[in-house]
Amino acid sequence: MAKYLLTKKDLLIWLKKLQQEYEVLAPVKEKKVYNFGHWDGKSLPDKSYQNTLKPPKDLFFPQHEILLKYKKVKGQRPIIKAADLPEEKRVIFGIRPCDAKSLSLLDKVFLGEEYQDPFYQARRLNTLIISLVCREPKESCFCTQPFSVEGSDIVLFELNDKYLVEPISEKGKNCFPSASYCEADFHIIDKIKEIKINTYEEIASADLTEKLDLIFDSPIWKELQEKCINCGVCSFLCPTCHCFDITDNQQGSKVRNWDSCMFSGFTKQASGHNPRPSGTERLRQRVMHKFKYFPDKYGVVACVGCGRCVEKCPVNLDIRQVLLQIKNGGEKLECRM
Amino acid sequence: MQNLYLPYQMRIEKIVEESPEKDLKTFELSFLDSQDAVDCKYLPGQFAEVSILGIGEAPFGIASAPCETGLVRFSVKKAGLFTENLHQAEVGDIIGLRGPLGNSWPLEKLKGKDIVIIGGGFAFTTLRSMIRFIIEPKNRKDFGQVDIVYGNRNPGQMLYKEELEEWLTRKDLNLHLTIDKPAEGWQNYVGFVPQITEQVIKPSHNAVSLVCGPPIMIKYTLPVLEKLGLNPERIYTSLEMKMKCGIGMCGRCNIGSKYVCKDGPVFSVAELEKLPSEY
Numbered sequence: 001m002a003k004y005l006l007t008k009k010d011l012l013i014w015l016k017k018l019q020q021e022y023e024v025l026a027p028v029k030e031k032k033v034y035n036f037g038h039w040d041g042k043s044l045p046d047k048s049y050q051n052t053l054k055p056p057k058d059l060f061f062p063q064h065e066i067l068l069k070y071k072k073v074k075g076q077r078p079i080i081k082a083a084d085l086p087e088e089k090r091v092i093f094g095i096r097p098c099d100a101k102s103l104s105l106l107d108k109v110f111l112g113e114e115y116q117d118p119f120y121q122a123r124r125l126n127t128l129i130i131s132l133v134c135r136e137p138k139e140s141c142f143c144t145q146p147f148s149v150e151g152s153d154i155v156l157f158e159l160n161d162k163y164l165v166e167p168i169s170e171k172g173k174n175c176f177p178s179a180s181y182c183e184a185d186f187h188i189i190d191k192i193k194e195i196k197i198n199t200y201e202e203i204a205s206a207d208l209t210e211k212l213d214l215i216f217d218s219p220i221w222k223e224l225q226e227k228c229i230n231c232g233v234c235s236f237l238c239p240t241c242h243c244f245d246i247t248d249n250q251q252g253s254k255v256r257n258w259d260s261c262m263f264s265g266f267t268k269q270a271s272g273h274n275p276r277p278s279g280t281e282r283l284r285q286r287v288m289h290k291f292k293y294f295p296d297k298y299g300v301v302a303c304v305g306c307g308r309c310v311e312k313c314p315v316n317l318d319i320r321q322v323l324l325q326i327k328n329g330g331e332k333l334e335c336r337m
Numbered sequence: 338m339q340n341l342y343l344p345y346q347m348r349i350e351k352i353v354e355e356s357p358e359k360d361l362k363t364f365e366l367s368f369l370d371s372q373d374a375v376d377c378k379y380l381p382g383q384f385a386e387v388s389i390l391g392i393g394e395a396p397f398g399i400a401s402a403p404c405e406t407g408l409v410r411f412s413v414k415k416a417g418l419f420t421e422n423l424h425q426a427e428v429g430d431i432i433g434l435r436g437p438l439g440n441s442w443p444l445e446k447l448k449g450k451d452i453v454i455i456g457g458g459f460a461f462t463t464l465r466s467m468i469r470f471i472i473e474p475k476n477r478k479d480f481g482q483v484d485i486v487y488g489n490r491n492p493g494q495m496l497y498k499e500e501l502e503e504w505l506t507r508k509d510l511n512l513h514l515t516i517d518k519p520a521e522g523w524q525n526y527v528g529f530v531p532q533i534t535e536q537v538i539k540p541s542h543n544a545v546s547l548v549c550g551p552p553i554m555i556k557y558t559l560p561v562l563e564k565l566g567l568n569p570e571r572i573y574t575s576l577e578m579k580m581k582c583g584i585g586m587c588g589r590c591n592i593g594s595k596y597v598c599k600d601g602p603v604f605s606v607a608e609l610e611k612l613p614s615e616y
């Protein structure tokens with residue numbers, strides 16, 4: 001696909017132009033961490049930007065969301081209305097390719113063949129994804145496809161003081177004035193390959209999925225979860241975790257809130273019976289869901305290797321080590337750092 | 338349905354107190370908007386999320402049958418917050434219904450077959466829907482012989498008592514009612530469901546069985562059915578898990594890679610044998 005070479009100035013002009021039509025969100029630094037926020041119209045992420053603390057999922061599937069609003073009227077039928085669909089047109093600029101890919105995984109859940117979540121769908125349709133390839137991975141990252149274009153409408157590569165722009169989707173092509181820029185020649189494209197990205201060994205490969213098939217009842221889960229305090233941080237910060245709860249609040253709304261398979265009440269039935277009564281089953285569920293059940297259902301693992309759970313787990317339960325341990329048949333192995 | 342989460346508005350037309358313990362009620366609901374009655378097409382074995390504004394939603398198997406047009410029926414046992422609130426509802430109250438959800442009893446695989454239906458306790462709901470579907474005159478010829486075992490702890494707990502009385506007199510099905518211990522005036526079988534099943538069911542080689550009841554009943558009935566010659570591909574059951582969305586998104590109700598809300602709630606025993614025993 002055609003790639004175009006832009007100077008930093010060109011890029012700013014183009015983004016400013018987009019800003020006339022879209023709300024442009026970019027990584028914004030606040031107290032040492034980046035999160036997506038309103039773009040100031042002038043700054044571009046510098047070398048200190050590796051990734052956002054929070055994954056982009058809450059821009060499409062907010063942590064708290066009103067689904068329905070209702071009003072009870074005495075003696076009459078209640079008025080129930082679906083919440084208005086979000087209409088804001090947005091650009092997400094500077095999202096990392098792993099996180100862009102996570103959106104394509106969430107699409108499988110929320111935009112299925114049979115059911116489509118209308119709120120998620122509206123936000124996906126109204127949002128243009130411009131991803132920015134990493135210069136170098138964080139210690140905790142373990143993606144294997146740093147140049148992945150999945151989930152991106154446009155992909156950007158940083159080349160010293162220039163940017164290489166590659167429109168991917170139709171939507172991306174329509175938003176990029178390619179006629180105004182020159183196509184990059186092969187020499188420059190080759191140069192990208194020189195960007196040092198030391199990808200990790202493929203941790204979540206097919207043989208892992210096969211292995212998981214065999215170890216459902218293994219004592220390894222009990223051993224692995226001994227450290228875990230079931231705080232749920234890993235799932236809240238995971239770009240692909242999508243579990244939620246639906247409740248009625250007292251202000252006349254039905255709301256959806258993020259939930260986690262790490263919490264004890266998640267699967268507790270009214271009879272008191274709980275199919276996943278202890279941390280052991282719950283940790284197993286999280287790992288199995290990502291690396292076995294999701295692949296069974298959708299043909300792809302539900303982990304993009306962003307490393308957020310590795311970094312933020314309060315007890316340093318490292319998913320890479322968990323996976324390596326499973327792959328190597330239970331032996332404890334230090335992860336390559 | 339316009340928005341996945343928007344319920345149909347339903348009026349409670351009738352409430353039947355099903356047991357002397359007063360913990361089991363059947364609610365008959367009608368659609369406030371007649372178009373909804375047309376849109377809400379369901380099959381026996383499916384369930385729906387029933388909602389009370391300000392309280393919440395909970396999943397219940399649909400106890401009525403599609404041929405009973407314009408109404409939907411649920412039998413609800415008091416279990417917690419939502420069900421207690423529903424039990425306080427009165428005729429004329431308006432509640433919500435989101436559905437139908439899930440798969441159904443495997444109608445295509447049941448066509449032309451003899452049917453063995455085994456039920457226990459208040460889980461008889463969607464089995465009742467299936468039976469009602471089968472005996473509808475225009476459907477009856479699609480199915481072979483129908484044998485039913487329905488058991489309860491005592492006669493009082495039996496759901497749909499009037500209808501069962503009528504079914505006992507019918508020629509086109511064989512209904513075997515049983516209770517755990519003898520009770521005054523009881524003229525049917527006495528004994529646990531698995532025992533009675535073993536006594537009265539003589540399945541033909543093409544029979545298919547549908548089983549629904551408390552876990553303990555299922556556990557002891559399945560080996561009996563297998564002993565009687567029904568292999569796991571020909572035995573179906575309906576599962577219950579904690580549910581919220583009912584549409585395979587909230588991630589709550591899975592057993593291995595199957596979502597009970599969307600891939601189920603009906604599974605063959607052969608399918609279940611392939612899943613992890615985490616339910």
Ligand SMILES: Cc1cc2nc3c(=O)[nH]c(=O)nc-3n(C[C@H](O)[C@H](O)[C@H](O)COP(=O)(O)OP(=O)(O)OC[C@H]3O[C@@H](n4cnc5c(N)ncnc54)[C@H](O)[C@@H]3O)c2cc1C
Binds near residue numbers: 396397398413418
């Ligand atoms: C597919 C399907 C079909 C079903 N069909 C039927 C049917 O036809 N009829 C029927 O009656 N039921 C049916 N059920 C079961 C029904 O959905 C549950 O009984 C219902 O959801 C209970 O909701 P509740 O709000 O009343 O109970 P909840 O309030 O959710 O739970 C009540 C129980 O949990 C305990 N509890 C509540 N909150 C807490 C807490 N914070 N901490 C610890 N414990 C707590 C309470 O002590 C109580 O025992 C079906 C379920 C499924 C999945």
Ligand code: SF4
Binds near residue numbers: 230314
């Ligand atoms: S963040 Fe760590 S401690 Fe918390 S639930 Fe996840 S694995 Fe367990």
Ligand code: SF4
Binds near residue numbers: 234238241302304319
């Ligand atoms: S499991 Fe961990 S590394 Fe994988 S996508 Fe989720 S947060 Fe990132």
Ligand code: FES
Binds near residue numbers: 581
């Ligand atoms: S109830 Fe939400 S996934 Fe099944």
